[in-house]
Amino acid sequence: MKQRFASIRYRYIISHLNALFLTTVTILSILLTIHVLFNPTWLTSESIFLFISLYITLAIIFSFYVGFKSSGDLKERLDYLSVLITQFANGNYSSKVYSNxxxxxxxxxxxLNELGEKLQNQVKSLQRMADEKGELAKTAHKSAVIEERQRLARDLHDAVSQQLFALTMMSEAAVKQLDKDPKIAKDQMKDVAAASLQAQTEMRALLLHLRPVHLSGDPLPKGIQKLVSELKQKSQIDFHVSMDENIVLSEAKEEHIFRIVQESLSNTLRHANATEVTLAITRRANELFIHIRDNGKGFDSTNDSVKKTSYGLKTMKERCEELGGTFTIRSNVNEGTYIDIRIPC
Incomplete structure (x- = not known):
């Protein structure tokens, strides 16, 4: 209610009422001055009261009418500008507003129309740069392979290698306890099973990164379907995938989007402990919309330090921005993770 009375329409009415108050005080002062100084027979206290009452009544009615009437066009034009700004915020830079x-x-x-054209040109420039970057990436493929191998070696050493070492230690301890205390040995074997499951999950995620950087000539929907089919065979996650089959993009855009989806699924596999993942890719009027959701353990998305230290999230955001898109992530502890990506087409 308070927000409603703060609108431009009510401000117009209030300004008319303020003018009415000042005018009424001025007229009343003039009439009272004439009545006191000259005391004409036609100007009595009753006539002054009647005149002022009629004047205030009619003026209030006209103030409301004129306030609503005169502010209607202004409010409508401001609404147009507000909608245009919202369209820009959603990445629809081709929207325009017209006025006579x-x-x-x-x-x-x-x-604002000129700003939209500039933003649209910038998006085209970013996408053109992404295409050029894709061509340059092909020439730098060897160095990228070396860097990827080094990263995988670090991940294997930091994660899987240490877990395998822990498995060895726990297995040896369980064997020693098998004859002495079978109950302790049983508990230790349960820990071994849990650790091996975690190591297996880490290995699956690392194997996911071993896939080619490009789509090997497949269109984007087909490449993602292959990726999901492979993950279904190697994990217990239930995937729900929906994609428009008529999506046609440049090769560089398809590679960026494929890698974004791949990185997201890898993060889910390694960190989320999810049992269900939803992936939707749809082509809207002027944008490609990608929605990825899981029911995993989630994290505190309001903690900026988590986002900054997450290599995967940083990579996905950078790839999205290179295409002129917007990257939004929402997550809470024990409530899963939601990723929405909008890329102008």
């Missing part, structure tokens, strides 16, 4: 007026609002609308 020659006032300040029309000037602001024209400036």
């Amino acid at each position: 007026e020659a006032d300040e609002l029309a000037r602001i609308g024209n400036e």
Whole structure:
């Protein structure tokens, strides 16, 4: 209610009522001055009261009418500007607003139209740079392979290698306890099973990174279907995938999007402990919309330090921004993770 009365329409009415108050005080002062100084017979206290009452009644009615009437066009034009700004925020830079007026609002609308054209040109430049970057990436494939191998070696050493070492130690301890205390040995074997499951999950995620950087000539929907089919065979996660089959993009865009999806599924496999993943890729009017959701353990998405230290999230965001898109992630502890990506087409 408070927000409603703060709208431009009610501000117009209040300004008319303020003018009415000042005018009423002025007229009343003049009439009282004439009555006191000259005391004409036609100007009595009753006539002054009647006149002022009629004047206030009619003026209030006209103030409300004129306030609503005069502010209607202004409110409508401001709504148009607000919708245009919202369209820009959603990445729809081709939207425009038109006005036949020659006032300040029309000037602001024209400036917003020019801003939209500049943003649209910047998106095209970013996408062109992404295409050029894709060509350059092919020439630098060997160095990328070396870097990827080094990263995988570090991950194997930091994660899987240490877990295998722990498995060895726990297995040896369980064997020693088998004759002395079978109950302790049983508990230790349970720990071995849990650790081996975690090592297996880490290995699956690392194997996911061993896939080619490019789609090997497959279109994006087919490449993602192959990726999901492979993950279904190697994990217990239930995948729900929906994609528009008529998506046509440049080769560089398809590679970026494929790698974003691959990185997201890898993070889910390694960290989320999820049992269900939903992946939807749809083509809208002027954008490609990608939605990825899991029911895993989630994390505190309001903690900026988590986002900054997450290599996978940083990589996905950078790839999305290279295509001129927007990357949004929402997550809470024990409530899963939601990723929404919008890429202008």
